[in-house]
Amino acid sequence: MDILHNLALGAGVAFSLHGLLFCFVGVLVGTFVGVLPGIGPLAAISLALPLTYYLSPPIALIMLAGIFYGAQYGGSIAAILLNLPGTASAAVTCLDGNQLTKQGRPGVALFTAAIASFTGGIFALVMVLGFTPMIASFATDFGAQDYFSIMLLGLVAASTLSVGSPLKGMTMVVLGIALGMVGIDDTSGAERFTFGLLALSDGVNLVALAMGLFGVGEILANLGQTHREPLKTDGLTFRSMLPRREEWPGLWRTILRGSGIGAFVGALPGSGPAIAAFMSYAAEKKISRNPEAFGKGELRGVASPESANNAAVQAAFIPTLSLGIPGDAVMAVLLGAMILHGITPGPMLVTSEPEMFWGLVVSFGIGNFMLLILNLPLIRVWVRMLSIPYHVLYPAMLFFICVGVYSVRNSVFDIYSTLIFGVIGYFLIRLRYPPAPLLLGFILGPMMEVHFRRALLLGRGDYTTFFDSVPSTVFLILSALFLLLPLWSTFRRRTARLSKEGRD
Amino acid sequence: MTRPINWLQVGAAALLGLVGAFFVWHGSDYPMGSLRRMGPGFFPVIVGAVLLLFAILLVLEVAHSEKEKDFWIPRPILMVSAGFVAFAALLERAGLVPATLVMVILVSLAEKPLRPVSAAANAVALSVLGVVVFLYSFGIPVAAIHW
Numbered sequence: 001m002d003i004l005h006n007l008a009l010g011a012g013v014a015f016s017l018h019g020l021l022f023c024f025v026g027v028l029v030g031t032f033v034g035v036l037p038g039i040g041p042l043a044a045i046s047l048a049l050p051l052t053y054y055l056s057p058p059i060a061l062i063m064l065a066g067i068f069y070g071a072q073y074g075g076s077i078a079a080i081l082l083n084l085p086g087t088a089s090a091a092v093t094c095l096d097g098n099q100l101t102k103q104g105r106p107g108v109a110l111f112t113a114a115i116a117s118f119t120g121g122i123f124a125l126v127m128v129l130g131f132t133p134m135i136a137s138f139a140t141d142f143g144a145q146d147y148f149s150i151m152l153l154g155l156v157a158a159s160t161l162s163v164g165s166p167l168k169g170m171t172m173v174v175l176g177i178a179l180g181m182v183g184i185d186d187t188s189g190a191e192r193f194t195f196g197l198l199a200l201s202d203g204v205n206l207v208a209l210a211m212g213l214f215g216v217g218e219i220l221a222n223l224g225q226t227h228r229e230p231l232k233t234d235g236l237t238f239r240s241m242l243p244r245r246e247e248w249p250g251l252w253r254t255i256l257r258g259s260g261i262g263a264f265v266g267a268l269p270g271s272g273p274a275i276a277a278f279m280s281y282a283a284e285k286k287i288s289r290n291p292e293a294f295g296k297g298e299l300r301g302v303a304s305p306e307s308a309n310n311a312a313v314q315a316a317f318i319p320t321l322s323l324g325i326p327g328d329a330v331m332a333v334l335l336g337a338m339i340l341h342g343i344t345p346g347p348m349l350v351t352s353e354p355e356m357f358w359g360l361v362v363s364f365g366i367g368n369f370m371l372l373i374l375n376l377p378l379i380r381v382w383v384r385m386l387s388i389p390y391h392v393l394y395p396a397m398l399f400f401i402c403v404g405v406y407s408v409r410n411s412v413f414d415i416y417s418t419l420i421f422g423v424i425g426y427f428l429i430r431l432r433y434p435p436a437p438l439l440l441g442f443i444l445g446p447m448m449e450v451h452f453r454r455a456l457l458l459g460r461g462d463y464t465t466f467f468d469s470v471p472s473t474v475f476l477i478l479s480a481l482f483l484l485l486p487l488w489s490t491f492r493r494r495t496a497r498l499s500k501e502g503r504d
Numbered sequence: 505m506t507r508p509i510n511w512l513q514v515g516a517a518a519l520l521g522l523v524g525a526f527f528v529w530h531g532s533d534y535p536m537g538s539l540r541r542m543g544p545g546f547f548p549v550i551v552g553a554v555l556l557l558f559a560i561l562l563v564l565e566v567a568h569s570e571k572e573k574d575f576w577i578p579r580p581i582l583m584v585s586a587g588f589v590a591f592a593a594l595l596e597r598a599g600l601v602p603a604t605l606v607m608v609i610l611v612s613l614a615e616k617p618l619r620p621v622s623a624a625a626n627a628v629a630l631s632v633l634g635v636v637v638f639l640y641s642f643g644i645p646v647a648a649i650h651w
Binding site: 051054165167168170171174175177178181185187188190192193216219220223224390391392394395396398399402403406407410412415416418419422423426427430431432433445449452453456457460461462463 | 512513516520523524527530531534535538539540541542543544546547548551552554555558559561562565572574575577579580581584585587588589591592595596600604607608611612614615619622623626627630634638642644645
């Protein structure tokens with residue numbers, strides 16, 4: 001059995017002392033940042049990026065991935081107890097989770113969230129295991145034009161499916177691509193947009209950009225805001241956390257449906273855990289016999305989004321690992337981390353770096369078990385975390401950002417660039433421009449340029465080369481649909497409003 | 505019922521348009537090459553043009569958008585910037601400990617009310633942590649303190 005052999009290889013990596021240790025560190029840090037409102041997994045992963053220079057690539061990836069899915073577990077805690085989503089994807093969990101807290105059943109909501117997240121994670125793990133090698137072997141025939149087109153699809157989908165204005169999202173993608181061109185051009189060796197600065201000849205530093213936008217920018221945006229009152233926690237015992245017996249059967253079906261929707265949505269390029277959670281909740285409400293119970297403390301309203309967001313997070317690894325196409329900004333940073341470690345992402349990854357792929361998959365299983373233990377018996381520790389005041393936390397985070405970005409290549413220049421990107425990130429947040437697509441464009445941009453030039457070189461300068469292959473044509477048509485859809489819906493909304501105003 | 509023009513959003517979109525125009529203008533200084541063998545200038549010009557186009561569309565989209573609340577709160581930006589600049593300036597000249605102390609104190613001033621004791625304690629704790637983690641464990645090439 002080939003797969004058993006591969007799993008044994010992966011287990012060798014994931015169960016090594018380093019593998020277990022850094023998987024634990026990852027899920028621990030992930031839960032921590034997930035619990036704390038105001039720091040997302042992106043900020044935490046960018047903070048941890050410099051540390052990964054001291055680890056071997058598979059271990060580094062195991063840790064970074066652990067932060068990502070750990071944050072989904074943690075995000076539900078603040079959502080349920082405080083009605084504050086610790087991560088964007090936990091926003092849906094607030095609806096019913098916080099209602100349950102108000103009805104005096106916070107423990108049940110927390111227990112359900114943990115079990116749902118765990119099931120979602122394991123479900124998606126099986127999907128990753130089954131689909132990644134399959135898609136990768138399908139994609140080995142991909143030419144340059146197919147790569148260009150699927151990257152375009154990923155970028156368009158990511159920017160138009162995000163919350164808020166699709167046009168702003170797409171503008172951020174293009175700005176990111178533009179930033180990605182700074183430095184030495186891979187194909188010709190010419191220096192572009194470096195303004196004669198030696199420090200820019202390697203390009204804009206990914207760590208500085210990510211930490212600036214998502215670390216410093218977020219902190220600056222949080223600092224100006226009003227403050228939350230500390231939380232009073234009362235007796236959370238394990239017994240009080242178990243759902244009633246009659247609630248169990250329906251709950252399981254909900255969790256499985258949520259896992260399925262989450263894994264499917266998460267695997268699509270451009271749609272992250274937040275969208276998965278939202279879709280799963282909407283579907284559950286639609287098929288429910290009493291939809292009016294949702295939003296008023298329905299346990300299934302917690303189980304559904306929580307299973308979906310954790311499944312989506314792990315399923316997002318499918319396109320990243322099989323095609324080298326990150327679905328969202330977190331995946332883009334992970335991809336950037338792989339590139340920094342000298343690993344070329346793409347369909348060859350599964351076969352050329354088997355330790356990394358199989359080790360990561362096995363670590364998902366281990367990490368989810370660790371999270372279950374961290375979240376059920378130790379829930380009170382996390383609840384206490386919620387009372388750490390922000391004025392202690394944010395100077396510490398800024399300090400780690402400063403010294404972390406310096407340690408990447410011992411460059412003071414990078415500290416200044418982090419600050420500049422932080423201020424830019426702050427204004428982007430205030431002006432409601434989503435910063436995540438910018439990062440996605442920054443990482444995918446240079447790859448797109450290489451494939452674009454190669455495709456046209458092989459196609460003898462003829463643009464129709466992009467329609468010569470079936471995959472490329474399909475991806476381009478899908479991209480066009482994603483581009484036109486928001487335009488069409490704005491148009492419809494506007495005409496509807498105009499006709500309404502006309503009648504009034 | 506149309507809202508007044510939101511100059512802030514229009515200005516931001518215009519700024520993005522300027523960035524696009526800059527990429528077109530500066531990118532065209534590099535060799536363009538041909539479609540078959542593109543030079544380093546080709547892609548920047550395309551990307552800059554797309555950015556310019558999106559910026560123009562954005563001006564139309566945001567012209568009458570809702571006004572931003574709390575857009576300009578100078579205190580956090582100024583104090584965090586001061587902390588970063590101080591850290592960058594002191595790190596290699598004075599060492600990690602003074603850089604950390606000054607930085608943490610400065611950024612702690614970003615938020616009202618001031619908490620001198622807690623800020624000082626935080627600064628000392630983080631200096632110790634920084635020395636242990638980054639100097640001894642990771643070995644970044646700076647001194648703890650330059651005498």
